Amino acid sequence: MPLEIVTIPCLSDNYAFLAHDAVSGNTALVDAPESSPILGELDRRGWTLSHVLLTHHHADHVDGLGAILKKHPAIVIGAAADAHRLPPLDQQVSEGDTFEVGGEPVQVLDVSGHTVGHVAFYMPDSAVVFTADSLMALGCGRLFEGTPPQMWASLSKLAALPDDTLVCSGHEYTQSNARFAVTVDPDNAALQQRAADIDRARAAGQATVPSTLALEKATNPFLRAADPAIQAHLGMENADPAAVFAEIRSRKDRF
Numbered sequence: 001m002p003l004e005i006v007t008i009p010c011l012s013d014n015y016a017f018l019a020h021d022a023v024s025g026n027t028a029l030v031d032a033p034e035s036s037p038i039l040g041e042l043d044r045r046g047w048t049l050s051h052v053l054l055t056h057h058h059a060d061h062v063d064g065l066g067a068i069l070k071k072h073p074a075i076v077i078g079a080a081a082d083a084h085r086l087p088p089l090d091q092q093v094s095e096g097d098t099f100e101v102g103g104e105p106v107q108v109l110d111v112s113g114h115t116v117g118h119v120a121f122y123m124p125d126s127a128v129v130f131t132a133d134s135l136m137a138l139g140c141g142r143l144f145e146g147t148p149p150q151m152w153a154s155l156s157k158l159a160a161l162p163d164d165t166l167v168c169s170g171h172e173y174t175q176s177n178a179r180f181a182v183t184v185d186p187d188n189a190a191l192q193q194r195a196a197d198i199d200r201a202r203a204a205g206q207a208t209v210p211s212t213l214a215l216e217k218a219t220n221p222f223l224r225a226a227d228p229a230i231q232a233h234l235g236m237e238n239a240d241p242a243a244v245f246a247e248i249r250s251r252k253d254r255f
Helices: 035-045 065-071 148-159 174-184 189-203 213-219 228-233 241-254
Strands: 004-010 014-020 027-030 051-053 075-079 091-093 098-101 104-110 119-123 128-132 166-169
Touching (some): 004 035, 014 166, 035 065, 104 148, 174 189
Antiparallel strands (some): 104 119
């Protein structure tokens, strides 16, 4: 059976995730922005952590870990390339590595760009990928360390996953991302519909994360740098998609 995925709002706009296997009782936490809401969710459900998966070193993804481990001494897994600035790791992983949670394989993807050493965790049996600040709902992370070609390669890797994959990203930025997206992809009817849906959801206090990869591929401009309509709107017809991505990211940084 697929793992049960629970989305936990943290801080002002972060998300952490639990992935629970009912048969083994294994529960993995993906990122630890703050301890209180995560510990509260575990207590409410009667779950005990077996694993913590860290996507990257930024404080808003790791600062809650110490308090969580005091109550749940789980196996901490993160990128070997980021180990020097992550909390202490029990297991260091790299692109192409696979480990198990609840008997289900977890594949490690290097999605550097937002940071160098950022990883995503893909669980094919449950059709879910935890992308944190790489691929985000209607967006992608700001390039603090990586280059546009590097991030485009990372996003293209994620876009190659099956369309029904659930994308669990790290922040509730979707409404502001939608406002930007329509400026570079104004004739996209699916995007216009999604923007309206997002406005309604946020007005009702509902989360817009996770999303599906199919929806991201249809509406997220950062995945659509090869689309002729976007290229034409930007005056970059037939340009290298990595260059188009760089232009979109630059415009978002100034938006």
